[in-house]
Amino acid sequence: MNDDAPFQVLHEEDCPRWTGGRIVIYGYGNQGRAQALCLRDGGLPVVVALRPGSPSREPAAADGLTVIEPVEAAKAELLVWAVPDEAMTDAAKGLGTVRAGSSWLFLHGLAPRWGWIEPPETVDILLLAPQGPGAALRSAYASGAGLPAAIAVEHDASGKAHQRLLAYARAIGCARGGLFRTDLAEETVVDHFGEQAVLCGGVPALVRAAWETLVAAGYGPETAYIECLMQLKLLVDLMYKRGVEGMRRAVSPTALFGAREYGAAVIGPETRGRLTDLLKTLESGEFAASWRATSKAGWNDGELTTERDDTFEAAGRRVRRCLRWPGLERSAVEKGRGAG
Numbered sequence: 001m002n003d004d005a006p007f008q009v010l011h012e013e014d015c016p017r018w019t020g021g022r023i024v025i026y027g028y029g030n031q032g033r034a035q036a037l038c039l040r041d042g043g044l045p046v047v048v049a050l051r052p053g054s055p056s057r058e059p060a061a062a063d064g065l066t067v068i069e070p071v072e073a074a075k076a077e078l079l080v081w082a083v084p085d086e087a088m089t090d091a092a093k094g095l096g097t098v099r100a101g102s103s104w105l106f107l108h109g110l111a112p113r114w115g116w117i118e119p120p121e122t123v124d125i126l127l128l129a130p131q132g133p134g135a136a137l138r139s140a141y142a143s144g145a146g147l148p149a150a151i152a153v154e155h156d157a158s159g160k161a162h163q164r165l166l167a168y169a170r171a172i173g174c175a176r177g178g179l180f181r182t183d184l185a186e187e188t189v190v191d192h193f194g195e196q197a198v199l200c201g202g203v204p205a206l207v208r209a210a211w212e213t214l215v216a217a218g219y220g221p222e223t224a225y226i227e228c229l230m231q232l233k234l235l236v237d238l239m240y241k242r243g244v245e246g247m248r249r250a251v252s253p254t255a256l257f258g259a260r261e262y263g264a265a266v267i268g269p270e271t272r273g274r275l276t277d278l279l280k281t282l283e284s285g286e287f288a289a290s291w292r293a294t295s296k297a298g299w300n301d302g303e304l305t306t307e308r309d310d311t312f313e314a315a316g317r318r319v320r321r322c323l324r325w326p327g328l329e330r331s332a333v334e335k336g337r338g339a340g
């Protein structure tokens with residue numbers, strides 16, 4: 001593919017301003033709070049819907065936002081689903097009368113894609129998937145920039161679906177970063193594939209396996225941790241700015257030779273076959289069904305608790321405590337928070 005291949009992106013100048021009625025953000029967590037604050041700052045008519053007894057009522061009110069009951073939420077012109085995907089079926093039960101010709105906006109395709117939530121025919125189905133967590137969206141907005149987002153109109157019942165979607169994307173800053181088209185099915189598969197194969201599954205597993213290999217052979221746990229994990233950030237930053245080839249140009253000839261002649265074989269035909277299998281579980285709905293059944297049964301991530309006590313994480317804590325890493329403020333590290 002060459003640099004001239006079409007990749008159509010919409011920017012702020014392509015998006016109208018929001019001139020419509022009330023926007024309800026249902027949920028005040030990671031994305032809900034970030035988006036509500038951007039809308040508030042822009043002077044848009046935004047309120048937050050929260051379930052009865054919600055602990056988020058107080059912080060939302062402290063942020064200057066009006067809180068309404070879910071039963072009122074679907075009367076809005078635009079209803080933004082900012083509750084976890086696996087909670088949407090239950091959350092939808094609390095809605096009252098749905099306003100015909102309104103729009104429902106999802107921040108991820110999962111729940112509508114697999115029928116966990118079934119919007120009525122009379123409402124638009126919109127998707128705006130921010131390409132990062134709520135904190136990144138909010139800080140980009142606050143700095144005058146914006147986080148890119150994938151967008152889709154899946155169903156246009158009102159005849160105003162595109163206009164509303166673009167105006168909303170502009171209001172939360174995403175149009176400054178750029179908007180690219182997708183659809184519910186594509187966004188759901190690609191987002192989960194990326195998380196599982198690379199971001200949250202594959203890369204952490206590779207880092208850990210490499211660390212375990214070194215430590216089992218008698219090498220120092222801290223030295224191995226620094227090499228396999230801490231330096232990853234520096235290389236990822238290079239790839240983020242310049243691509244993989246750009247990163248390769250920035251490393252030594254020795255590193256380059258080793259990477260090409262030896263390292264690339266780590267991802268061999270067996271791993272590629274597993275990536276294809278993983279993709280099939282996402283496309284077929286197998287993953288979605290498994291996650292739905294598991295979350296219904298009450299899932300808790302026991303692995304996270306175990307990892308807090310293991311030698312890999314302990315080595316990491318020593319590495320972060322005893323060395324001064326650029327960009328890592330001590331207070332943030334001590335609280336166990338990342339840069340996001």
Ligand SMILES: NC(=O)c1ccc[n+]([C@@H]2O[C@H](COP(=O)([O-])OP(=O)(O)OC[C@H]3O[C@@H](n4cnc5c(N)ncnc54)[C@H](OP(=O)(O)O)[C@@H]3O)[C@@H](O)[C@H]2O)c1
Pocket residue numbers: 026027028029030031032050051053054055056057081082083084085087088090091106107108129130131132133134
């Ligand atoms: N997190 C991300 O980085 C990210 C990135 C892109 C897209 N998304 C998408 O954004 C959407 C929201 O995700 P999130 O991570 O922002 O969610 P989240 O932080 O886990 O959402 C928490 C909010 O959802 C409410 N909630 C939970 N269960 C509920 C229920 N059964 N009924 C009513 N309200 C309920 C909570 O209510 P209480 O306050 O009462 O506890 C809280 O206000 C999802 O579709 C997700 O896939 C997330």
